[in-house]
Every structure is written in C-alpha cells, then in structure tokens.
Amino acid sequence: MCLTAGGTLAQALDTLSREIARDAKSDDIYPLVRTAVHAAAAKAVPHRRRHAHARRKDNDVFAGLPYAEQQQVLEAVIMVFPAAYEPLSPDYCDAANRIAEFLPKINDMTLPCLSIGGVAIFAYLHHRTGAVRVSVDLDETWTTLCRVDSTVPVRVDVGDTIVFDDSNQARATNAIVPAPLHGIAAQFTPDEVECLVRTAAETFGTAKENRSTRQLDLVGRAHAALMREYGEEETP
Incomplete structure (x- = not known):
C-alpha cells in the first residue's frame, strides 16, 4: 500500500482500517480498528517529530511530515496489519507472524498457547496421556484464511516428517497427508x-x-x- 498522489497519511490509514474491518467477522469494528491503526502509526512517527508535535495545540503527529516519512510510517504500520496484503502472500504471512501472541498458562482453566491468524495452537504436557500434547482450535480463524468450503489450510510437521497436510499446495499437487480414501x-x-x-x-x-x-x-x-x-x- 502506497500513498496516492495528493493523498494524506491519515486517508491511507483510514483506507487500511476499512479493509481490515471488511475482512473481520464482526460487522461493526471499524471505529476500534481505526483507533488501533492510527495509534500504531503515531508510534511509528520518528521520535523527534512526535516530541515536537506533542507541544502543538492540534497535537497532530502527522502534520507536516514530509512525503517520504509519511510513506515510511505507512509501511511500518502495514507490516503488523496482514489485511493490507493478499491473503497468504509472503508479506501477509510476515505481518501475521509479527503479531503472533504467546500466551502462558495462568490458571487451571488455561493452557500454553500460540495465537496466530485467529488460530489457537495449544502445546502442553498432559499427565493422563503421559505425552506432549498439541491441539489446534480453528473456531476464530481469520476469514481471509478460510477457503470457500469453510476449511482452513493446515500442515503439521513433526521433525522432518509431515504427519498432516491439507495445505493449498498439497491440494494443488494432490499430495494431501494422510491421503483421503475414495x-x-x-x-x-x-x-x-x-x-x-x-x-x-x-x-x-x-x-x-x-x-x-x-x-x-x-x-x-x-x-x-x-x-x-x-x-x-x-x-x-
């Protein structure tokens, strides 16, 4: 995403916010998304300019930014907002990976979890089975990751062995693991x-x-x- 001719950074951020809200499962999150996007942009503004604009009455950290710096701020923001890119493109994956969350067990109702793309991956020691157990919850997967048949492309490797593969690549090459029965x-x-x-x-x-x-x-x-x-x- 680049600044259009004559466009402002604020307008570009609003466009990005609309794209994210459009792809989200909730119908009315644009105001919240816009706040988050603008906050991320404000943090990306060069420190010297943040400090200078903090003393201005309008407190607009984007005011007076040269075009090159506005573009740098925009690029810094979209790096952590995957919806700015084509789903599962290299940039989309990179942005999603940058905002992954690592959540430890905090009480008897929770488990260690990696949250990425709305997918919750739990990995924990399980005393009843006497094993390292891994489970995946796909209920909150981002809509941009879901296929038209409502499935989610997933591949699971254990060491160098592919134990499950229903990725888009596997489907395209007829290499699904385990191979479906017919x-x-x-x-x-x-x-x-x-x-x-x-x-x-x-x-x-x-x-x-x-x-x-x-x-x-x-x-x-x-x-x-x-x-x-x-x-x-x-x-x-």
Whole structure:
C-alpha cells in the first residue's frame, strides 16, 4: 500500500482500517480498528517529530511530515496489519507472524498457547496421556484464511516428517497427508479399513479361482505383511 498522489497519511490509514474491518467477522469494528491503526502509526512517527508535535495545540503527529516519512510510517504500520496484503502472500504471512501472541498458562482453566491468524495452537504436557500434547482450535480463524468450503489450510510437521497436510499446495499437487480414501473405502474409518485388510489377509490361499489377478496380488501382499507382524515365514 502506497500513498496516492495528493493523498494524506491519515486517508491511507483510514483506507487500511476499512479493509481490515471488511475482512473481520464482526460487522461493526471499524471505529476500534481505526483507533488501533492510527495509534500504531503515531508510534511509528520518528521520535523527534512526535516530541515536537506533542507541544502543538492540534497535537497532530502527522502534520507536516514530509512525503517520504509519511510513506515510511505507512509501511511500518502495514507490516503488523496482514489485511493490507493478499491473503497468504509472503508479506501477509510476515505481518501475521509479527503479531503472533504467546500466551502462558495462568490458571487451571488455561493452557500454553500460540495465537496466530485467529488460530489457537495449544502445546502442553498432559499427565493422563503421559505425552506432549498439541491441539489446534480453528473456531476464530481469520476469514481471509478460510477457503470457500469453510476449511482452513493446515500442515503439521513433526521433525522432518509431515504427519498432516491439507495445505493449498498439497491440494494443488494432490499430495494431501494422510491421503483421503475414495470409493466405498471412504465410508470406513482408517481403523475399519485396517480390520478389512486383516480379514482379507486371513483368506489367503482360499477361493483363488474366484479372484482376479489384482485381488490375488493385494491379498498376497496383505498376508505377507501379516506374517511379518507375527514373525512367521510366509506359506508358499
């Protein structure tokens, strides 16, 4: 966002405030947003000018700022207001990351939390499961991050392993993790599919004449995996 020809810093800040309010879930937050944006801009004004204007009757810290300094103030402000950029663009992500909040546990009703983009990510030690537990709350996710199908692009890495990936990139490259089931398999949970595969493995060697080459291959692979699990050798 740049100052338009003949435009003022205050006008640019108002435009930014309207863009943020438009994308927010609340319908009537423009006055609050405008106050926050202007306050951020006032802090970004060079200290020497803040001090000088504090003694003026109009107390307008933007008054008399040269164009170059007005643009610098505007750029400093939009760095912490992601709505100034295209959603998930490099600048949007950078701005959102700059205003992330780290919240510690303060009582028995709270947990350590990272809040970014409206997403609350809780990471804490859990005594009942005896583990480091991570949970994600997407209820307050910024609307600019939500897809048209109301889902939120999420990817989870543990070390160098991707354990969950429904990011926009994964969808575009058909590389979602875990891979979604299709056909009638989509009607079953992963645990149920596991049960079906084990059941098929136990039928290895029977009714071969009624099975296709592909079915025989799949049942054979399932049986081999089952035998490895049991620590037994395959039956020839």
